[in-house]
Amino acid sequence: MEAAPDWAIEAKGLVKIFGKHRAVDGVDLTVRRGTVFGFLGPNGAGKTTTIRLLATLLKPDGGSARIFGHDLSKEGDEIRSRISLTGQYASIDEDLTGMENLVMMGRLMGYGRAAAKARAAELLKAFGLQEAAKRQVKNYSGGMRRRIDIAASIVVTPELLFLDEPTVGLDPRSRNQVWDIIRALVGSGTTVLLTTQYLEEADQLADRIAVINQGKIIAEGTSSELKASVGTGTLSLQLVNAEDRPRAVNILEDKLSAAVRSMPDSTSLTAQINDSFLVADALSELARERIAVSDFSFGRPSLDEVFLTLTGHEAAQEAQSEEGVS
Amino acid sequence: MTGYIEQREKEASELRLNESIASSDRPKPPSAVASTLTFATRALLRIKHVPEQMFDVTVFPVIFLLMFTYLFGGAIAGSTEEYLQFLLPGILVMTVAQITMYTGIDLNNDIRKGIFDRFRTLPIWLPSALIGSLLVDVVRYSMASVIMITLGFALGFRPEGGLMGVMGAIALILVFSFSLSWIWTVCGLIVRSEKALMMISFMVLFPLTFVSNVFVDPRTLPSWLESFVDVNPISILATAVRGAMHGTVTTQQVILVLIVSVIMTAIFAPITVYLYRNKK
Known part of the structure; x- marks a missing residue:
């Protein structure tokens, strides 16, 4: 340096x-x-x-x-x-x-x-x-x-x-x-x-x-x-059936003791979590409850998630104030 | 095998890229004259690539001259040939004054397209960007003048001031038009769209050129209109140009044109440069 x-x-x-x-x-x-x-x-x-x-x-x-x-x-x-x-x-x-x-x-x-x-x-x-x-x-x-x-x-x-x-x-x-x-x-x-x-x-x-x-x-x-800054790990998962989502959110929040966010589409969920054992545990709990998962990933958050987390809460206001000035 | 060749080609192109980036030394910024000439060259190249833009200085004058000579000649002066002697200098002034507005439109296009921003981040004497293209406009105005006078001559226009008188008249038109252009550059910097700009130029130029002594002798007008016509810059120019072509011009008429030109430049050129530098 x-x-x-x-x-x-x-x-x-x-x-x-x-x-x-x-x-x-x-x-x-x-x-x-x-x-x-x-x-x-x-x-x-x-x-x-x-x-x-x-x-x-x-x-x-x-x-x-x-x-x-x-x-x-x-x-x-x-x-x-x-x-x-x-x-x-x-x-x-x-x-x-x-x-x-x-x-x-x-x-x-x-x-x-x-x-x-x-x-x-x-x-x-x-x-x-x-x-x-x-x-x-x-x-x-x-x-x-x-x-x-x-x-x-x-x-x-x-x-x-x-x-x-x-x-x-x-x-x-x-x-x-x-x-x-x-x-x-x-x-x-x-x-x-x-x-x-x-x-x-x-x-x-x-x-x-x-x-x-x-x-x-x-x-x-x-x-x-x-x-x-957003969290060291992210669990993302997608359910097969949209109607399972509320139950899945409850199970995950219970097992992970972390906030679970529902994504804009009807079947995706994400949570900020570090502990891989808890993740494994939560996934097997979903399996026991017969909630089918079509896709899941666990790892460091992508920059996309960082961006959404950082700007997410302001997105609503922005939709109103956007006047094409960039 | 092809993979190997592709790989070698990729490496070679990367090498060229790196070399081209590393190899540029920093020259001294160009002089005001050099950058003005570069911008003039740009305007000439644009004419080469978009020759349609010469319509205004070639076809307009021909149409205007034929139209007004034969439309009004008989009614106003009794014969077209007689009217042409009076009309040609005036209509030349009118035509060139009207095509000055394209200067503002070109500048307006530069701003909307973004090249304007690039020029403004260069270490150059900024007014050269404007003066360069105005100089080429002067060439365009000369073309319009030559075309119109040549056609006029074929139709029976006989300037008593001779060649020197005609050249002097053109010189006056060029000085005046160069100065008038600064008004359109100011508008081009302020107005947002090309359409609005056309409208403004038209609203200014149309009355200014028609309510003048271009078509008729102002003595036939009601007195309130006559006094406007007398101070109209277009009339001032038309009087001097007519005088020069027919050999009756006075020093006072010429000086008046020069004063009007200096005033327009002194007011609108600095405003243009200020706006150019500080445009949002």
């Missing part, structure tokens, strides 16, 4: 208000240089707004932040020369070809004409877009679009890259390609802050994860820390 930790992002109490809606409501954030930080939350939670604040696109209504030690409100140019942003929608000119887009970005980053062309060709090759170089981006597939978009962000490798939902709507193969690119970037020393709604993505890529809901960070830590 380094003696003096070096922070890419240090944010304190960031606030952004749109009208009456507190889109970002006191976000504290520290991201260590050279790591991937995952920002996890449902639609409208404030992920994109936080990224836009940190990328100097929005002025905060409260709080402060430093990017590589530079003050967000005073040293915008310093920050802009170190960061890059790939937004939720392809932020490139769709009427231009892939090559033309990358050459334009190279020129805007300060390369000469020849250097910009060479760099564009190199990136197109590395990103598997060589054949599409002379096609207009509007004719690209979703995966190609994402790749050209990220390529445009790293024409000059940024020290900090913001990726806003980089794999939304991609097929698994394209998603893996994007993940490979992100890993390669981190390997070269770039810090990445990515937002995602996919827990698997955060689990796969992020060193640390913050869960954000209604503009507030409600949990932060490594993937294992977050899982541990």
Whole structure:
């Protein structure tokens, strides 16, 4: 470990208000240089707004932040020369070809004409877009679009890259390609802050994860820390007959002495429990009572369960207040 | 065997990926001139890929000129040829003024599509993004002017100011239109949708171009309308352009056009840049 930790992002109490809606409501954030930080939350939670604040696109209504030690409100140019942003929608000119887009970005980053062309060709090759170089981006597939978009962000490798939902709507193969690119970037020393709604993505890529809901960070830590905060073990099981569920809940609560939650479908149950002996006991009790189980698992909670547990109690309010501001 | 080849290919592509990421050094940010030229190049490439957008500067002028010459010529001036001498400079002003609104629409599209955000996170002199595309618009306005004057000449337009007069007239139109464009960039930054933007531009431009001295001599109008027509910037420009083409222009008329242009730029260019930088 380094003696003096070096922070890419240090944010304190960031606030952004749109009208009456507190889109970002006191976000504290520290991201260590050279790591991937995952920002996890449902639609409208404030992920994109936080990224836009940190990328100097929005002025905060409260709080402060430093990017590589530079003050967000005073040293915008310093920050802009170190960061890059790939937004939720392809932020490139769709009427231009892939090559033309990358050459334009190279020129805007300060390369000469020849250097910009060479760099564009190199990136197109590395990103598997060589054949599409002379096609207009509007004719690209979703995966190609994402790749050209990220390529445009790293024409000059940024020290900090913001990726806003980089794999939304991609097929698994394209998603893996994007993940490979992100890993390669981190390997070269770039810090990445990515937002995602996919827990698997955060689990796969992020060193640390913050869960954000209604503009507030409600949990932060490594993937294992977050899982541990919910409980070390989870029993999930599915019954064959929905009408058995009330009886099953009683039996399980009795045997496990833990709360049993009924899931939204009519046959599933989960409980936070550590002791494997109690679990075995409870399952045999169900068998004695002739309650048929079609599927069960026992292990560490998935990030999905963490997420549902953390945000679950707020989900109802959110359904009302969601106004499409993200 | 194929598995082996696939594996080797995957490794090779990973190597390229890693190299391409590691190999970029950080150049100095571009100068204002370089970034302006890059944005101008972008606008030219867009014309190359979407040539339909040139309709407004090629087909519009032709339709407008033919329509108004033959529709009003007989009624207003007794003959189309005579009317053309009066009408052409004015209708040129009107056409170019109307196509300035596409500047705001292009900017509006950039904002909604997200490329605007990318530009704003670049270490560049921000106004270059706007000035670059406005410069290409000036090229478009020149095209419209040349097409219209050429057609006019074929129909019997004979400018007494000669070639120099016509060139001077076009120069005045270009300066004025460049300045007028800043109003549409402000609108493009404020208004949410392209439709609303079209409506606003139309509501401003339609009365402004028609209630002017483009079609008729203002002395035939009721006095309250005449006084509006006299201060209408479109009339001020049309008067100077007509004068330049027919060799009767006065220094005062030219200076008035320049003053109006400077005022529009001085007010709306800074507002545009401010909004561009601070857009939510």
